[in-house]
Amino acid sequence: MIVELVSTGTELLLGQIVNTNAPFLAGRLNELGFSVLFQTTVGDNRDRMRKVLEIAMARADIIITSGGLGPTQGDITKEVTASLLNKAMFLHEESVAHIQRFFDERRLCMSDNNLRQAMMPEGAQVIENTCGTAPGVIIEETTAGKVIINLPGPPHELTAMFEKSIVPYLVERFGIQGVIMSRVLRTYGLGESLLEEKIKKYILTQANPTLALLARNGEIHVRITARAASEKEALQLINELEGKIRPLLEEYIFGIDDETMEQAVGNLLLKQNMTIALAESCTGGLVTSRITDIPGSSGYLAGSFVCYSNNIKISQVGVPEEIIAAKGAVSRETAEYMAEGVRKEIHTDIGVGITGIAGPGGATANKPVGLVYIAVDGSAGKVCYEHYFNGTRTNIKHRTALAALNHVRHYLLTI
Amino acid sequence: MIVELVSTGTELLLGQIVNTNAPFLAGRLNELGFSVLFQTTVGDNRDRMRKVLEIAMARADIIITSGGLGPTQGDITKEVTASLLNKAMFLHEESVAHIQRFFDERRLCMSDNNLRQAMMPEGAQVIENTCGTAPGVIIEETTAGKVIINLPGPPHELTAMFEKSIVPYLVERFGIQGVIMSRVLRTYGLGESLLEEKIKKYILTQANPTLALLARNGEIHVRITARAASEKEALQLINELEGKIRPLLEEYIFGIDDETMEQAVGNLLLKQNMTIALAESCTGGLVTSRITDIPGSSGYLAGSFVCYSNNIKISQVGVPEEIIAAKGAVSRETAEYMAEGVRKEIHTDIGVGITGIAGPGGATANKPVGLVYIAVDGSAGKVCYEHYFNGTRTNIKHRTALAALNHVRHYLLTI
Known part of the structure; x- marks a missing residue:
């Protein structure tokens, strides 16, 4: 109909x-x-x-x-x-x-x-x-x-x-026209076309279930939609196709249906009985706010610092003054000190340091708007990632937040 | 066309x-x-x-x-x-x-x-x-x-x-097809029907310009739309009507067109050459993140604390342990200590303390989900407001953020 x-x-x-x-x-x-x-x-x-x-x-x-x-x-x-x-x-x-x-x-x-x-x-x-x-x-x-x-x-x-x-x-x-059911695999970290390449053969041969890729605020959602006479049959069709494509995308899939990245991170922290604290500069508290969107987040988040100025980076999370002078506030080293400093100060298992240039001002000859460093510190040591994001100030904040949450997720999966 | x-x-x-x-x-x-x-x-x-x-x-x-x-x-x-x-x-x-x-x-x-x-x-x-x-x-x-x-x-x-x-x-x-121009007066703090009562006579007699009230995420927008042969004529029509309704709504209008509440707060801070820091509990960094959405916010925001746990409220912004024990983490007193503590710790002109119950858990017999205290501390002394918000966890965070920004705006307007 x-x-x-x-x-x-x-x-x-x-x-x-x-x-x-x-x-x-x-x-x-x-x-x-x-x-x-x-x-x-x-x-x-x-x-x-x-x-x-x-x-x-x-x-x-x-x-x-x-x-x-x-x-x-x-x-x-x-x-x-x-x-x-x-x-x-x-x-x-x-x-x-x-x-x-x-x-x-x-x-x-x-x-x-x-x-x-x-x-x-x-x-x-x-x-x-x-x-x-x-x-x-x-x-x-x-x-x-x-x-x-x-x-x-x-x-x-x-x-x-x-x-x-x-x-x-x-x-x-x-009468009931049969049922249509969908499942969304939420992925992050792979562009739409590279992702399509990976599962191309299932996209080209799709009939029932169908496969659709949807770009959503920096995430790519893979939607599997099945039509069948009953819910049970539809679910079976979805499970079969998911079983085939999941191994091809495993490292990029962070959630199912409505599960957000902050929910995925929260679930991992709870499961591993770990706590987290963040020192945020260019994101201005956005990552911590997203983490606290999840009910029960007080179980793993005690607090965070927004370290917008150099002075606060120095006084609150102990970034050495000479590091900021030599490497800049937006540098791999500063991000790493922020992650380590906030972890020590708040006594958590995981510390995260985020520093970058959200724009529109603040760029230098070597450091463009959108350059961001995200460091994660924990019992498995420190890691730090360099990103180049584009878009408006709020786009860059949003992309940085998503990337930071995903780095935490990967860190938690590997320790 | x-x-x-x-x-x-x-x-x-x-x-x-x-x-x-x-x-x-x-x-x-x-x-x-x-x-x-x-x-x-x-x-x-x-x-x-x-x-x-x-x-x-x-x-x-x-x-x-x-x-x-x-x-x-x-x-x-x-x-x-x-x-x-x-x-x-x-x-x-x-x-x-x-x-x-x-x-x-x-x-x-x-x-x-x-x-x-x-x-x-x-x-x-x-x-x-x-x-x-x-x-x-x-x-x-x-x-x-x-x-x-x-x-x-x-x-x-x-x-x-x-x-x-x-x-x-x-x-x-x-070519230009004649012009239609609009101006939006953004208001906060008065419900849609009370606001309508205040400007009813202009709503009932409207022809050109027209007047529309639009509820938008806790704000009420009053849109004045004029149609005329030229931009100049349309602007004149808009200015005339605005001149009549503005005095009736003055205290509720915080911005024009796309001006957000955080932009209005930022403009006032810049104008008065003042700095701000926040100690956020239930909002989890959302207010600071909104403040840093504005380019140039590093001129007035050095840093903030997300004080989610009681320990962090005590250790980072000096809320006395006995106050939390006697009055609770969600109390007028705690909010005031948070505002004062973060102001002293970060050495700013204005300090803001926010504590509340975002839900869905955490309510007690006397303190329902949605109860929020927002304190502002500065040279004019401390003020603290009690709110009862409703909605989901993220709704309550959003409404709290908007109210907090508006309290800061009023504080800045009165000192």
């Missing part, structure tokens, strides 16, 4: 709001086995909305609109849908009562406009709105066998109505 | 990511006077993408695609566009050199796949990508006078390319 989502609303066309209804509906419909192949956004204009719905009727089996069910003159989605299907509109008494009750409960006065929300296309199935005044609508068009569903625009109303009424309707009407 | 935005990518159809490119492009194009009347999303499928582009060609003058310019086999947007317009593809040597340079600068190895990104439709204008490897493309289709523009999918690449190359192209090619 092919689905098209039609989002209506001038505020979407003006770019004033981000459309979160479409990804919500798409995600849920895919889980139920429906194929969402098109998403269209159109404004509150009768002609253009009608044409968009005509195109959708021609290429999809189910059309789900969102928005335009409110009480104002600009809310026309139901009317345009009814007119396209040659249905008259009538006043739906139950909806009038529902809307009246909604206002009474809130000690508010109902205006005549609100009655527009109770006007329904002939033959429509009216769907109760448990979070607002605008009912939804399901219309089955019998000639071509299409279904049009009108949902309200406010995300909490749409979400509630979809889960409570539309999912049961779709399952009842179309 | 009618524009259609075509977003490509299976991950959009699957609902795995939210489309932020479309609202960005729509917002900017509207400001330039173009009418974005349609937005369509389609997957990486040749037939369907071609049909979507055919429909777009029939109803829009300018079609802007995003996504599908990467190096992998799934990246087909340029090819589909070229095939639709009957253009052959050729290897664009300058792009090869650009991509090669990109890899060289990062000491990375380029793979053959990357050459796909240098394949261009005949007669295309190739647009440099300053943030990545995939060049953009402008193709003028002469028969029907349409323009197709292919932009890369990653938002930072798309944004940079649009501002740097596409805006100048559109203005040069089509």
Whole structure:
């Protein structure tokens, strides 16, 4: 079953709001086995909305609109849908009562406009709105066998109505369309094309499961998606393919699905019963903040230093003044002293030192913006990595944070 | 000039990511006077993408695609566009050199796949990508006078390319279509409905300029949008309305347009020639990281401490052990000692102490998740604020960071 989502609303066309209804509906419909192949956004204009719905009727089996069910003159989605299907509109008494009750409960006065929300296309199935005044609508068009569903625009109303009424309707009407399941292998450290090279033969021969590579904020996600009659079968297909590609990417995979790099690092620290402290310069506390995004991180993180100035690098984590003078604050040596110093000062198993040039100023003849040194110190000794990152100041901070977390991860895996 | 935005990518159809490119492009194009009347999303499928582009060609003058310019086999947007317009593809040597340079600068190895990104439709204008490897493309289709523009999918690449190359192209090619200008007054500290009450009479009588309230991550943005024949006229309209509403909201307005709270704090510190240091517990370094997002922040921030454990609060910023025992680590007193301690330790004008319960664990009978104390210490003495925030762990961290920055802003405004 092919689905098209039609989002209506001038505020979407003006770019004033981000459309979160479409990804919500798409995600849920895919889980139920429906194929969402098109998403269209159109404004509150009768002609253009009608044409968009005509195109959708021609290429999809189910059309789900969102928005335009409110009480104002600009809310026309139901009317345009009814007119396209040659249905008259009538006043739906139950909806009038529902809307009246909604206002009474809130000690508010109902205006005549609100009655527009109770006007329904002939033959429509009216769907109760448990979070607002605008009912939804399901219309089955019998000639071509299409279904049009009108949902309200406010995300909490749409979400509630979809889960409570539309999912049961779709399952009842179309049966479960089999299942589509996905698993994401999150990788770091290998570029998109090199990664593709490594698993090319599985990408070229893919059918079911499919394989997709997605670049995400410095990570590359490998998504395995399987379609099958049951969850069990889908999982088996995914496991089989994962079994083949994982050995090719093992050292780059840090997490599964929603597992972040900081979660992976936290899990390793907990497992090895180890603690960590950081001395951050160019990242300004970002890495420690990410580590503390994980519930329970107080179990392995006692504290960190943001050592932005040279003086603080000297006074708080004991970088020798002569090292900064001779090698610079952005140097392998400074990073190593920072890692060692913070580890000693906070008495942890692992110490991390990060120093670099986040830009846009601060570059010298030999040290460009984006040059970063990341050192890790622990019982297995010190390691230090040199990186050249690009992008804006915040891009460079973000990339440095991700790299630092990954270096810690590798350090923990090898001791 | 009618524009259609075509977003490509299976991950959009699957609902795995939210489309932020479309609202960005729509917002900017509207400001330039173009009418974005349609937005369509389609997957990486040749037939369907071609049909979507055919429909777009029939109803829009300018079609802007995003996504599908990467190096992998799934990246087909340029090819589909070229095939639709009957253009052959050729290897664009300058792009090869650009991509090669990109890899060289990062000491990375380029793979053959990357050459796909240098394949261009005949007669295309190739647009440099300053943030990545995939060049953009402008193709003028002469028969029907349409323009197709292919932009890369990653938002930072798309944004940079649009501002740097596409805006100048559109203005040069089509002229300015009248102007729409906006100004955003960024406020913090007043809820949306209370704020609306304060400026209600201007909201009810709005025509040109229009007024919109937008809730954004704990801030409320008041957007004034004027349409006029010239920039000068539009600015005048905006200035007039701002002059009326600003006095009603003065204490809540911290910035204009893109000015963030950390930028506002940084500007005040620079202006008053003051320095700052923070002792962060529940925010884990997030506030310091946000302060260091601003270029030049090394001028006022020397360093900070993340004091996650009680021991570090005691050893690094001198919170008395008996205070923690008697009042708790999450208390007004601890926050005040942290602010004073870090100010003394780092020798700054302003010290900030933040302690709270980010959750989901850690609540006690008297201290719920979301309870946060923020203290500011300086020459004007100590102040401490108690907050109850709600939401997830990262929500609470984010809200605490925003509140802390705003408290510092108010402190700086009153000394």
